[in-house]
Amino acid sequence: xxxxxxxxxxxxxxxxxxxxxxxxxxxxxxxxxxxxxxxxxxxxxxxxxxxxxxxxxxxxxxxxxxxxxxxxxxxxxxxxxxxxxxxxxxxxxxxxxxxxxxxxxxxxxxxxxxxxxxxxxxxxxxxxxxxxxxxxxxxxxxxxxxxxxxxxxxxxxxxxxxxxxxxxxxxxxxxxxxxxxxxxxxxxxxxxxxxxxxxxxxxxxxxxxxxxxxxxxxxxxxxxxxxxxxxxxxxxxxxxxxxxxxxxxxxxxxxxxxxxxxxxxxxxxxxxxxxxxxxxxxxxxxxxxxxxxxxxxxxxx
Amino acid sequence: xxxxxxxxxxxxxxxxxxxxxxxxxxxxxxxxxxxxxxxxxxxxxxxxxxxxxxxxxxxxxxxxxxxxxxxxxxxxxxxxxxxxxxxxxxxxxxxxxxxxxxxxxxxxxxxxxxxxxxxxxxxxxxxxxxxxxxxxxxxxxxxxxxxxxxxxxxxxxxxxxxxxxxxxxxxxxxxxxxxxxxxxxxxxxxxxxxxxxxxxxxxxxxxxxxxxxxxxxxxxxxxxxxxxxxxxxxxxxxxxxxxxxxxxxxxxxxxxxxxxxxxxxxxxxxxxxxxxxxxxxxxxxxxxxxxxxxxxxxxxxxxxxxxxxxxxxxxxxxxxxxxxxxxxxxxxxxxxxxxxxxxxxxxxxxxxxxxxxxxxxxxxxxxxxxxxxxxxxxxxxxxxxxxxxxxxxxxxxxxxxxxxxxxxxxxxxxxxxxxxxxxxxxxxxxxxxxxxxxxxxxxxxxxxxxxxxxxxxxxxxxxxxxxxxxxxxxxxxxxxxxxxxxxxxxxxxxxxxxxxxxxxxxxxxxxxxxxxxxxxxxxxxxxxxxxxxxxxxxxxxxxxxxxxxxxxxxxxxxxxxxxxxxxxxxxxxxxxxxxxxxxxxxxxxxxxxxxxxxxxxxxxxxxxxxxxxxx
Numbered sequence: 001x002x003x004x005x006x007x008x009x010x011x012x013x014x015x016x017x018x019x020x021x022x023x024x025x026x027x028x029x030x031x032x033x034x035x036x037x038x039x040x041x042x043x044x045x046x047x048x049x050x051x052x053x054x055x056x057x058x059x060x061x062x063x064x065x066x067x068x069x070x071x072x073x074x075x076x077x078x079x080x081x082x083x084x085x086x087x088x089x090x091x092x093x094x095x096x097x098x099x100x101x102x103x104x105x106x107x108x109x110x111x112x113x114x115x116x117x118x119x120x121x122x123x124x125x126x127x128x129x130x131x132x133x134x135x136x137x138x139x140x141x142x143x144x145x146x147x148x149x150x151x152x153x154x155x156x157x158x159x160x161x162x163x164x165x166x167x168x169x170x171x172x173x174x175x176x177x178x179x180x181x182x183x184x185x186x187x188x189x190x191x192x193x194x195x196x197x198x199x200x201x202x203x204x205x206x207x208x209x210x211x212x213x214x215x216x217x218x219x220x221x222x223x224x225x226x227x228x229x230x231x232x233x234x235x236x237x238x239x240x241x242x243x244x245x246x247x248x249x250x251x252x253x254x255x256x257x258x259x260x261x262x263x264x265x266x267x268x269x270x271x272x273x274x275x276x277x278x279x280x281x282x283x284x285x286x287x288x289x290x291x292x293x294x295x296x297x298x299x300x301x
Numbered sequence: 302x303x304x305x306x307x308x309x310x311x312x313x314x315x316x317x318x319x320x321x322x323x324x325x326x327x328x329x330x331x332x333x334x335x336x337x338x339x340x341x342x343x344x345x346x347x348x349x350x351x352x353x354x355x356x357x358x359x360x361x362x363x364x365x366x367x368x369x370x371x372x373x374x375x376x377x378x379x380x381x382x383x384x385x386x387x388x389x390x391x392x393x394x395x396x397x398x399x400x401x402x403x404x405x406x407x408x409x410x411x412x413x414x415x416x417x418x419x420x421x422x423x424x425x426x427x428x429x430x431x432x433x434x435x436x437x438x439x440x441x442x443x444x445x446x447x448x449x450x451x452x453x454x455x456x457x458x459x460x461x462x463x464x465x466x467x468x469x470x471x472x473x474x475x476x477x478x479x480x481x482x483x484x485x486x487x488x489x490x491x492x493x494x495x496x497x498x499x500x501x502x503x504x505x506x507x508x509x510x511x512x513x514x515x516x517x518x519x520x521x522x523x524x525x526x527x528x529x530x531x532x533x534x535x536x537x538x539x540x541x542x543x544x545x546x547x548x549x550x551x552x553x554x555x556x557x558x559x560x561x562x563x564x565x566x567x568x569x570x571x572x573x574x575x576x577x578x579x580x581x582x583x584x585x586x587x588x589x590x591x592x593x594x595x596x597x598x599x600x601x602x603x604x605x606x607x608x609x610x611x612x613x614x615x616x617x618x619x620x621x622x623x624x625x626x627x628x629x630x631x632x633x634x635x636x637x638x639x640x641x642x643x644x645x646x647x648x649x650x651x652x653x654x655x656x657x658x659x660x661x662x663x664x665x666x667x668x669x670x671x672x673x674x675x676x677x678x679x680x681x682x683x684x685x686x687x688x689x690x691x692x693x694x695x696x697x698x699x700x701x702x703x704x705x706x707x708x709x710x711x712x713x714x715x716x717x718x719x720x721x722x723x724x725x726x727x728x729x730x731x732x733x734x735x736x737x738x739x740x741x742x743x744x745x746x747x748x749x750x751x752x753x754x755x756x757x758x759x760x761x762x763x764x765x766x767x768x769x770x771x772x773x774x775x776x777x778x779x780x781x782x783x784x785x786x787x788x789x790x791x792x793x794x795x796x797x798x799x800x801x802x803x804x805x806x807x808x809x810x811x812x813x814x815x816x817x818x819x820x821x822x823x824x825x826x827x828x829x830x831x832x833x834x835x836x837x838x839x840x841x842x843x844x845x846x847x848x849x850x851x852x853x854x855x856x857x858x859x860x861x862x863x864x865x866x867x868x869x870x871x872x873x874x875x876x877x878x879x880x881x882x883x884x885x886x887x888x889x890x891x892x893x894x895x896x897x898x899x900x901x902x903x904x905x906x907x908x909x910x911x912x913x914x915x916x
Contacts, residue, residue, distance in 0.1 A: 045550060046608075046632040071308045096666040096688050099326045107319050114309070114316045132320060137327035138661040139337055150547040150740040195731070198748040202738025209737075250730035251661040 026168065027080045033165050034087050034215065037158060041207075044154070047091070047144075053101045054090030061086030061105035068113045081221075085109055088126035091211070093133065094142045104129045118273050122266035124222045131262040134255045143255060144208050154207045162214030171218040177231045178213055179204065181238030189246055212257050222265055224272045233268040240264050334688075335776025338696030338718065339660050340760040340786065342725040347786070350722065350760065350812070355782030360822055363767060364707035367782035367805065367817040375437040376430055378814040380790075381422035383457045383479075386538040391751035394721050395728075396535075397421065399459060399508060399528075399585075400479075401790040401808035402866035406463035406472040407432075409490030414795040414870045416806060417447070417474065418814050419458035425451045427458055427476070436798060446493045447474060447485055453536045456480010456504070459528075460791070460866035464512030466521045466562050468839040477507035477525060479535055486566060500568035502558055505531040512861025513589035513598050514838045515575070516617030517891045520564035521838045521861070526584030526602060527555030541746030545583060548736045549633040551606035553744065554583035576619045582607050586639040586865050590858045591845065592650055592672075593679045596893050598843050601629070603636030603654050609668075613681055627681040628673070634665040638865040642703025642712040643856045644671070644690075644768055648847055650856065652683070653714060655698030655865070659758050662733050666693040667701075667716075691774045692766050697758035700792040700865035704803045706781075708825035708876030710853070711768035717789020717807050721752075722759030728752050760786040763807075787812035795870030801827045801904060803874055808867075826877040826903045828886075832859055835911040836892040840871060843891040848875045849884040877903060 038054075041047040048054050065082030069075065089104035108129035112121045115128075133141040166172050186200035193200075203209055217223070217237060224230055241260035245253045252259060331337055343350060355366035371377065380401035382393075389396045400421030408415050413432035420427050426448040430438035442448035451457040456478040463472040471487035473496075482501040485493035502525065509526035516522070529535065530553060533543055545551035557580045560568035572578050577600075586603035593599065597614035604610065608630040612620035624630025629652070638655035645651075649672045656665035669687040676682035687693040695701070697720040703712040721728070731750040735743060742748050763783045766774035778784065787809035797804040797816070805817040828848065832841035842861040847854050857873045877883065881903055888896040888909060895915040901907055 048632075068312065071312070072305065094664055096664060096693055097326075097330050099322075099330075103319055103323055103326070107316070107323075110312060110316045110319060114313050133323060134661075136320065136323045137330075140327045140330045140664070142662060142664045150550070150738060150743055152739060155739075195750045196748045198738075198742045198745075199731070199735040199750045202735035202742045202748075205739035205742060206737035245734075250727055254662055254730050254733050 029165050031080050031083050057090035057101040057105040058086035060102045064109040085126045092144045095140050100141045122269045124219045127261050131258045158210040174218050174230050174234045175213050177234035178238050181235050185242035224268050237264045334694035338761045350786040352784040356780045359781045363777050364822040366820050369815050370818045371816040374816050376816050378418050378428050381425045383421050385535045388538050388541050392749045394752050401810045402460035403791045403793045403806045403808045404461045404868035405793050405795045405870040408472050417461050421457040423453045459508050462510050462862040462868050464521045464861050465840045477510035479506045496566040509584050509587040511587050512842050514891050520562040522562045523560040525558040526587050528583050531555045544744045544746050545606040546740040546744040585637045588639040588641055588863045590641050601639050603639040605635050608633045609636050623681050628683045629670050637699050638701050640701050640703055640864050644712050646853045646855045648854050648856045657697050658694045662729050667695050695764050696761040699790045702792050702794050702864050704794040705876030708821050708827045710876050710878035711770040713768050714766040716764040717792045719761035719788040721757040722788050723754045723756040726755040728755040728757040791865050791867035793867040793869050828903045829872050829874040829906045831872045831908045833910045837890045845889045846873050847887045851880045
């Protein structure tokens with residue numbers, strides 16, 4: 001869940017703001033929503049490891065964005081993305097230590113600037129950072145799991161708010177596809193391992209998963225662009241996650257959604273970039289050919 | 302363009318540096334907490350679950366060493382779990398996961414500590430080990446009438462606590478069970494007789510029981526905390542809907558009982574009257590001690606699947622829930638232990654709560670609730686300093702006790718852990734898979750994934766944390782000989798052989814009771830006290846003793862049950878380090894009387910009877 005929905009084209013939002021004087025800049029929607037969810041969860045469940053650790057993650061993330069943005073682009077970027085990265089790390093990282101919160105935020109923001117292909121970053125930043133920490137520091141870092149209770153109403157809140165926001169960005173189909181695939185794969189796993197179906201489907205009934213569904217896999221900057229490709233990627237994430245749950249060693253399997261997105265997100269982006277690049281090349285070759293033909297035509301004529 | 306490329310190179314190096322930092326800092330964190338406790342199989346744990354001898358230099362380095370002597374001491378007891386209803390058979394190891402308890406008392410007043418251990422199999426016998434004064438013990442439970450208490454009809458033992466409820470000088474015994482609680486009157490150390498119509502619950506699924514005198518009337522009261530809903534008969538379940546409805550915010554636990562003793566073996570339920578009826582949780586540990594200085598014992602509760610609770614005793618009339626303002630109820634964990642100790646030698650009590658830590662899955666960390674420096678006098682305010690003190694990672698921790706194991710003058714911690722030692726396969730992934738799900742799934746046992754003999758945080762190395770008195774604890778378990786890998790539950794401390802050192806009794810689920818004999822460096826001195834109340838309850842439960850020596854002071858209290866399903870010997874043992882003198886000893890009796898003893902002899906047990914007035 002990172003710059004999720006923080007990346008609506010500035011021109012679009014500016015013109016929208018002109019048309020509707022009281023309309024909110026879409027870049028603020030995700031930060032506002034996540035903050036609202038976090039506050040509600042903290043008040044009701046005391047969900048955070050320590051609110052100071054979350055503030056640390058947010059602060060570090062924003063400072064890193066300012067520094068790197070200035071170094072690379074000579075200007076201070078819009079900070080909504082950094083705020084969401086920080087708050088995501090602050091919610092999803094669980095550790096008794098302080099350093100994982102700072103490092104998660106730093107890794108998250110730095111990855112956006114370092115790992116780029118044709119000007120586009122491949123990984124959802126906070127997903128990438130959390131996956132790195134889970135893999136490299138399993139004795140000190142775990143992820144949010146059961147700290148939001150096991151009740152239906154927190155999920156209803158996240159569903160409602162999440163659906164409203166995600167549909168604003170035309171990405172609700174990604175969530176629907178993922179959920180449908182998850183349930184289908186849970187059924188297949190239960191056939192394969194003999195576990196009760198409800199046990200296999202259980203993870204998606206918990207609040208933590210709703211954050212993953214609404215705010216991580218729908219991140220506009222790190223999802224593919226066409227609708228069919230987005231649905232295909234949602235299917236592939238669910239498939240990869242299910243494969244990890246079924247075949248991977250338990251310490252990997254338990255964080256399957258993070259790893260599945262870490263694998264499938266950049267892979268799909270890379271393929272899209274490659275395909276776009278080929279298409280662009282082909283277009284430019286065609287144009288060049290046409291132009292050459294046009295240039296030659298009068299002569300031959 | 303070139304500048305941008307240079308920035309990219311630098312940023313990439315920085316990025317790689319961050320990844321390296323993650324690895325390095327992780328390693329540092331693990332080392333600081335005493336290393337990892339993960340072991341996936343008996344082979345990985347060294348081939349046997351029994352301990353190996355202490356390192357040859359243990360005495361020199363740490364000032365003590367432990368030797369497991371159960372066999373030579375004649376203690377051959379292995380805990381067995383119950384079978385319960387067939388609806389739970391696929392997860393029986395997860396449900397029938399407690400019941401190995403131990404409580405120490407000198408039941409026949411011969412001056413030597415004896416102990417009672419519980420079994421939980423239907424038809425299984427509890428044992429009462431009588432101290433033979435020669436290093437050995439004899440099980441006398443059958444002849445004393447406290448062996449056969451476990452059956453499907455009457456329930457099975459979860460724990461036991463000693464307390465002289467009728468002030469006749471002999472410690473009586475409460476056995477709390479998943480089923481009917483049983484109270485046994487001690488017949489002058491020659492046998493036990495079950496008290497009838499005593500007022501203790503006829504049926505509850507109890508997992509915590511302590512004696513206390515909440516109103517300081519000189520008569521012992523009882524506090525009982527439950528686990529599964531008390532309406533459930535675990536042998537006749539209508540359905541599998543008995544499990545917690547949330548792993549961290551469960552609402553379907555059960556009530557507390559505060560039973561006011563009349564001093565004649567009968568008790569009155571005053572739970573509602575004192576305001577403890579608002580509690581509904583899965584309670585696994587309780588401890589009562591005065592933490593505000595008003596002589597009335599406050600109550601701390603460690604709850605599984607929920608937040609801890611602290612109840613301030615308002616003049617023995619009612620209890621006020623101060624969990625949130627005091628800080629201890631900030632967020633839920635899997636509380637399993639409540640031990641109280643003065644870890645900084647400042648006369649203030651800290652509370653140690655055990656929870657679950659398992660690499661990859663769940664990093665709750667144990668809590669050390671240290672009195673806040675910002676607290677005003679009489680105010681209950683705590684801060685969790687487990688991480689900084691280095692006592693956070695105990696694995697799947699259960700019982701823990703404070704005690705000065707090397708007589709250096711500081712309270713150390715002995716912690717047992719390990720949940721379920723089974724096959725090489727781990728149940729953790731399956732457990733984590735559905736634990737985060739909706740309550741309709743997790744509260745139904747039928748929807749749980751079968752365990753099939755797999756491990757769940759099994760074979761864990763125990764923790765012995767030595768207190769350096771300067772704010773750091775060092776983990777030394779393997780070096781000093783506390784190296785068993787059984788699934789530890791209760792731990793209790795006593796000077797079993799009257800030698801001036803604290804020995805350890807560690808009970809294990811589906812495992813043997815271990816007796817660790819403690820050999821302490823003779824240069825370190827000690828002093829101990831056996832208190833007898835007169836105006837206060839005769840067991841002196843709740844009395845706080847403070848020893849002043851060498852410019853420092855340390856407080857300890859007489860408990861009616863502390864830790865997880867355990868009770869230490871009522872005698873209070875203080876290490877003194879190299880000091881051979883003590884300036885004074887101050888005893889604050891529950892009656893309010895403060896008794897001072899000047900320059901008591903060291904390396905000696907003092908038997909102190911409550912005086913009629915302060916002085």
